[in-house]
Amino acid sequence: xxxxxxxxxxxxxxxxxxxxxxxxxxxxxxxxxxxxxxxxxxxxxxxxxxxxxxxxxxxxxxxxxxxxxxxxxxxxxxxxxxxxxxxxxxxxxxxxxxxxxxxxxxxxxxxxxxxxxxxxxxxxxxxxxxxxxxxxxxxxxxxxxxxxxxxxxxxxxxxxxxxxxxxxxxxxxxxxxxxxxxxxxxxxxxxxxxxxxxxxxxxxxxxxxxxxxxxxxxxxxxxxxxxxxxxxxxxxxxxxxxxxxxxxxxxxxxxxxxxxxxxxxxxxxxxxxxxxxxxxxxxxxxxxxxxxxxxxxxxxx
Amino acid sequence: xxxxxxxxxxxxxxxxxxxxxxxxxxxxxxxxxxxxxxxxxxxxxxxxxxxxxxxxxxxxxxxxxxxxxxxxxxxxxxxxxxxxxxxxxxxxxxxxxxxxxxxxxxxxxxxxxxxxxxxxxxxxxxxxxxxxxxxxxxxxxxxxxxxxxxxxxxxxxxxxxxxxxxxxxxxxxxxxxxxxxxxxxxxxxxxxxxxxxxxxxxxxxxxxxxxxxxxxxxxxxxxxxxxxxxxxxxxxxxxxxxxxxxxxxxxxxxxxxx
Ligand SMILES: Nc1ncnc2c1ncn2[C@@H]1O[C@H](COP(=O)(O)OP(=O)(O)OP(=O)(O)O)[C@@H](O)[C@H]1O
Ligand SMILES: [Mg+2]
Numbered sequence: 393x394x395x396x397x398x399x400x401x402x403x404x405x406x407x408x409x410x411x412x413x414x415x416x417x418x419x420x421x422x423x424x425x426x427x428x429x430x431x432x433x434x435x436x437x438x439x440x441x442x443x444x445x446x447x448x449x450x451x452x453x454x455x456x457x458x459x460x461x462x463x464x465x466x467x468x469x470x471x472x473x474x475x476x477x478x479x480x481x482x483x484x485x486x487x488x489x490x491x492x493x494x495x496x497x498x499x500x501x502x503x504x505x506x507x508x509x510x511x512x513x514x515x516x517x518x519x520x521x522x523x524x525x526x527x528x529x530x531x532x533x534x535x536x537x538x539x540x541x542x543x544x545x546x547x548x549x550x551x552x553x554x555x556x557x558x559x560x561x562x563x564x565x566x567x568x569x570x571x572x573x574x575x576x577x578x579x580x581x582x583x584x585x586x587x588x589x590x591x592x593x594x595x596x597x598x599x600x601x602x603x604x605x606x607x608x609x610x611x612x613x614x615x616x617x618x619x620x621x622x623x624x625x626x627x628x629x630x631x632x633x634x635x636x637x638x639x640x641x642x643x644x645x646x647x648x649x650x651x652x653x654x655x656x657x658x659x660x661x662x663x664x665x666x667x668x669x670x671x672x673x674x675x676x677x678x679x680x681x682x683x684x685x686x687x688x689x690x691x692x693x
Numbered sequence: 694x695x696x697x698x699x700x701x702x703x704x705x706x707x708x709x710x711x712x713x714x715x716x717x718x719x720x721x722x723x724x725x726x727x728x729x730x731x732x733x734x735x736x737x738x739x740x741x742x743x744x745x746x747x748x749x750x751x752x753x754x755x756x757x758x759x760x761x762x763x764x765x766x767x768x769x770x771x772x773x774x775x776x777x778x779x780x781x782x783x784x785x786x787x788x789x790x791x792x793x794x795x796x797x798x799x800x801x802x803x804x805x806x807x808x809x810x811x812x813x814x815x816x817x818x819x820x821x822x823x824x825x826x827x828x829x830x831x832x833x834x835x836x837x838x839x840x841x842x843x844x845x846x847x848x849x850x851x852x853x854x855x856x857x858x859x860x861x862x863x864x865x866x867x868x869x870x871x872x873x874x875x876x877x878x879x880x881x882x883x884x885x886x887x888x889x890x891x892x893x894x895x896x897x898x899x900x901x902x903x904x905x906x907x908x909x910x911x912x913x914x915x916x917x918x919x920x921x922x923x924x925x926x927x928x929x930x931x932x933x934x935x936x937x938x939x940x941x942x943x944x945x946x947x948x949x950x951x
Binding site for chain 2: 564565568569573579580581582583584585586587588641
């Protein structure tokens with residue numbers, strides 16, 4: 393019974409990834425590419441949050457800092473002349489290192505305090521960048537000449553597929569089980585031999601690694617942006633919303649969430665401008681109240 | 694009196710001593726909860742711990758299992774001093790516990806609850822699959838063979854208690870601490886749970902059992918320690934405990950003299 397469910401999940405995942413990959417072949421245009429790129433970006437970022445929040449139950453609101461540092465480092469190393477994959481990996485590791493420096497001390501804080509502490513980290517990072525790097529990050533002419541959004545989208549799609557695969561593996565591993573136990577009951581987890589602090593640190597490192605990957609892809613796709621943009625707090629809140637829309641602690645949920653989010657945002661942002669923030673606030677409250685397991689929970693019920 | 698062989702296991706007159714608490718003290722703020730308790734436990738022995746509400750039984754378990762650190766005193770397990778070690782290390786060393794108020798992982802299936810113990814306890818399984826296979830056997834042993842895929846949050850109290858025992862056994866303990874497993878069960882369920890505990894005993898696992906139900910204590914303990922207001926007031930065979938005057942005053946008195 394379980395094996396059959398696993399195969400079904402894998403099939404759904406593979407088909408959706410291939411389907412998304414085929415769309416640009418039939419519908420041309422930068423608009424579609426932008427949307428599909430955002431879909432991949434949000435999938436990676438929300439899965440990064442899902443690892444820590446959905447599986448391990450630790451509400452991390454500092455994701456913007458990890459996303460931002462990934463973007464900053466990747467762009468810097470890439471512009472310095474290294475191949476993009478090298479820059480991307482370096483960017484992810486920079487997030488991981490930031491997690492060790494700042495995240496691990498905040499892990500000593502419990503539950504709500506951890507959420508507030510990590511939000512503080514994101515705010516400090518944002519203010520620091522706004523002051524230290526007030527300008528716009530332009531892609532140099534040398535890199536502009538071979539700018540090709542199609543290739544960039546497919547890069548993001550591959551990274552998204554790898555991220556989903558990684559989460560799938562975590563979900564079916566001893567590590568994933570430890571994370572879920574910590575989410576359900578920390579004291580009972582330690583009674584079963586799980587070193588709670590150690591597994592929280594491992595989870596945070598994994599989570600921030602993927603946030604850094606997402607940041608790196610942001611820096612790869614967008615030609616120019618203010619340095620502070622990838623540090624904006626929406627990169628902390630959007631993944632929370634997406635994960636809760638789709639279903640926390642699941643492999644497929646964040647994909648569904650990201651798809652809904654990209655579509656809804658497109659509709660609301662065009663028709664209502666800034667009011668969309670309010671609308672997403674309401675959506676979030678409704679989801680938490682009436683669909684605590686997200687859209688994926690409807691099927692399971 | 695005490696000799697230690699190479700493997701670090703101490704023998705006292707030829708009997709293998711598994712656990713020893715020496716002069717344990719614990720207070721919360723100004724409240725002295727454990728006041729100089731010493732005790733010992735031999736391998737394969739079942740020690741019953743009884744005492745009135747609030748006498749410090751759960752606190753004693755919390756000291757042994759690493760949830761609390763004693764203010765002073767030592768805890769020696771298998772010849773090693775484990776005082777001050779954290780709960781996960783103590784579990785890995787071979788002491789498993791259940792909680793007075795059950796704490797299953799409610800969003801996990803019964804199978805995964807037990808697989809967690811098998812994955813991270815003593816001699817842990819290498820893969821999740823291996824852990825789940827052994828977990829499945831343990832669930833059958835405690836009588837939850839048909840509940841593998843049910844979420845722990847959907848189980849009845851008796852089932853949750855059995856699940857918690859299975860999860861504790863999955864960590865391959867040398868010593869099992871049971872905190873009021875029988876509380877809240879009806880007489881039929883008590884009998885069922887008693888059979889399970891006897892089965893565990895016959896597997897050769899040493900146990901420390903906190904219990905209010907006298908029938909249970911008489912039935913399963915080899916020896917009884919009675920605690921009152923954080924001090925040990927009696928130690929000996931269970932039949933003698935209910936005869937002891939001090940014990941009757943402190944504990945049974947509530948029921949018999951009322
Ligand atoms: N963490 C704590 N902080 C403060 N006081 C505590 C704490 N834990 C226990 N106590 C107090 O210590 C005393 C002993 O509690 P304990 O839970 O060990 O009793 P018990 O013998 O297990 O009782 P019961 O039979 O009701 O389970 C009680 O007075 C309790 O209120
Ligand atoms: Mg108690």
